[in-house]
Amino acid sequence: MCVMSQNPPRPRWSFDEAVSRVPFLRALEAGDLKRLRPYATFRTIPRGQPVWSRDDELSHYVFLVAGHAKLCRACETGRDVILDVCAPGELLCASAVANFSPACCTCLAMDEDVTVVLLPRRDVLRMIEQSAPAAGALLHETSGRDMRLGRRIVELSSGQVERRVAALLVRLADQIGATDHAGHVQIPLRLSRQDLADLCGTTMETTIRTMTKLAREDIVHTGTLGPIITNRIRLDLLAGGAG
Amino acid sequence: MCVMSQNPPRPRWSFDEAVSRVPFLRALEAGDLKRLRPYATFRTIPRGQPVWSRDDELSHYVFLVAGHAKLCRACETGRDVILDVCAPGELLCASAVANFSPACCTCLAMDEDVTVVLLPRRDVLRMIEQSAPAAGALLHETSGRDMRLGRRIVELSSGQVERRVAALLVRLADQIGATDHAGHVQIPLRLSRQDLADLCGTTMETTIRTMTKLAREDIVHTGTLGPIITNRIRLDLLAGGAG
DNA sequence: TCTGAGACATGACGCACATCATACGCCGGT
DNA sequence: ACCGGCGTATGATGTGCGTCATGTCTCAGA
Structure with missing residues (x-):
């Protein structure tokens, strides 16, 4: 097995x-x-x-x-x-x-x-x-x-790719995330870009662009242990309540 | 309640x-x-x-x-x-x-x-x-x-809207459909265009265009009791295995 | 040290689709 | 008979995104 x-x-x-x-x-x-x-x-x-x-x-x-x-x-x-x-x-x-x-x-x-x-x-x-x-x-x-x-x-039904990614990350943060003293949320899960794409029903390239954009806007970064949410309020807005 | x-x-x-x-x-x-x-x-x-x-x-x-x-x-x-x-x-x-x-x-x-x-x-x-x-x-x-x-x-993860609609209809056909003597499958469920949109994670207008296209191609029609699949083989192809 | 594989990133392009607007048909109520 | 509401349909437009290609970086193995 x-x-x-x-x-x-x-x-x-x-x-x-x-x-x-x-x-x-x-x-x-x-x-x-x-x-x-x-x-x-x-x-x-x-x-x-x-x-x-x-x-x-x-x-x-x-x-x-x-x-x-x-x-x-x-x-x-x-x-x-x-x-x-x-x-x-x-x-x-x-x-x-x-x-x-x-x-x-x-x-x-x-x-x-x-x-x-x-x-x-x-x-x-x-x-x-x-x-x-x-x-x-x-x-x-x-x-x-x-x-x-x-x-x-x-x-998956929440709309365009950025919202779907945001909704996923918000939920993972609620489910298994740990908040540090700075208020950032570490999601202790090593997810490749392909993993994120497979979770959000899109392609790896589109997911890379989305995550790069979120990093540029200082909302989510990718750490060695997994994603780190640095602006939870903005991410919640992007998720539009679907998180 | x-x-x-x-x-x-x-x-x-x-x-x-x-x-x-x-x-x-x-x-x-x-x-x-x-x-x-x-x-x-x-x-x-x-x-x-x-x-x-x-x-x-x-x-x-x-x-x-x-x-x-x-x-x-x-x-x-x-x-x-x-x-x-x-x-x-x-x-x-x-x-x-x-x-x-x-x-x-x-x-x-x-x-x-x-x-x-x-x-x-x-x-x-x-x-x-x-x-x-x-x-x-x-x-x-x-x-x-x-x-x-x-x-x-x-x-919902199967790809573009037409494939998602096709996958949904294939599954509903398998779940509750009834095949008539001509080989057509009647899905006995009155689904509005808005219902189909809410099931497939898209908008009502896009769903209308998709269903109109499927009707024009003589694959799926909308009857008074619900959708009628007139070309199950083509619909399976459109669903791409996600049905 | 070098090489190759894998993952991330970016670019270009064309099609899909969301959004907003308008039209049409049907049905029920007056 | 007429009118209003609801659902379906179509048009126009701009943005999102899938696809294909190429580049870069890191890491592990030889």
Whole structure:
């Protein structure tokens, strides 16, 4: 299903560490966690490598423990689409696993050494049959995904490219950004120009022009860890409420 | 929460009728259905009226029994976005109900006398706590929604307006279309030009030009019940795999 | 140290499309 | 029968953006 990192898993990726980072696991009762623990496995994937590929048969629920991952789909026209960028703690895919169907997208690691925990479908489904908190936690997870995908649709429909880029950056800032003492917002996510283009439904050249313009106007700069928003008010205006 | 139709509900909107049309209800065991039945209520909403409005507090899971509904959000720029069009049998909103948060969009009836069944959140949550088929059915429902929203993102990212319109029509044809003896596909959904524009992230004028062009090329026509695809092969080509 | 690959950047050009304006047809109400 | 509102349609214009090409910089490997 995916390339297993050659280096053995770091000792700190214990099940308890995963529990501390994954809301779904935190919501489970002690008995459920105990029963689930022996079946959980970990994988660490290098940047750019797939967690899974499109049309893979998925037999595990996959939660992100560390790093970010993107859900991609290639179109026949050659253009790629990024459906979503997932943050630590989130469920990577529910639809294909729940429906016993092949994966409809490819999941790629976006940071070095992205770590996921895999929970077998059979054990998860048995657990939610027997446990109210487990079922509620999984529903909470999938409804969170719904809201994020809905927000993506609003971004993509918001108008011309500059507004779509602005809307994306505003949302990423709200979702995973960290504000420093100067009021700047660091988005800790290394996004190439092609990534931004795939997220905003445009071409890499147009995205480069947009980001260069935003840098020239001192609104957004690109740092080594990811975009830095230096004028959040202006960016909000450019996003026009779609962020 | 919404306008209640002045005419009393038609006798045929019984709970049994709702069960026959809503997959989630069909998946429930007899005992669960029996316990749920007294709490289910029905509403019939005229075309254009809201099932609920943005920021409403939702206390019920709402399933569509008859007709279609659209989930809309207005942006600060004045542009409206249609997040999704829902078909009979589907759950209209899970996120806000599950998360005890205000509705993030407005739900509007798209046909005359759209009918919904409302199931109180408390009773649904209690039921999925106690019943494996119920929890599985609700997860199946929300994961179906994920896949549809993912497909919407692909449509919106597919390129220029004509391709986005084509991708939308291809998907609607697959989802709710009916093929007649001549091979034409009737999409039984009255969509105004403004609706199509809101679904495709463009303006009403551009959509009118696109639909007029498609009609001139004898690919898609607009009938009284909704769009009619007269050349599915050409439309697939225009959609470029994003349908 | 040198080279090649990958990512970012810029230029030129032509088409797509948003915006604003106006016209037409249909339907419902008076 | 007439009028007004709504939806569809068309025209004109200017800006946005996709496409193709070329240049520059950085980094890693030989």
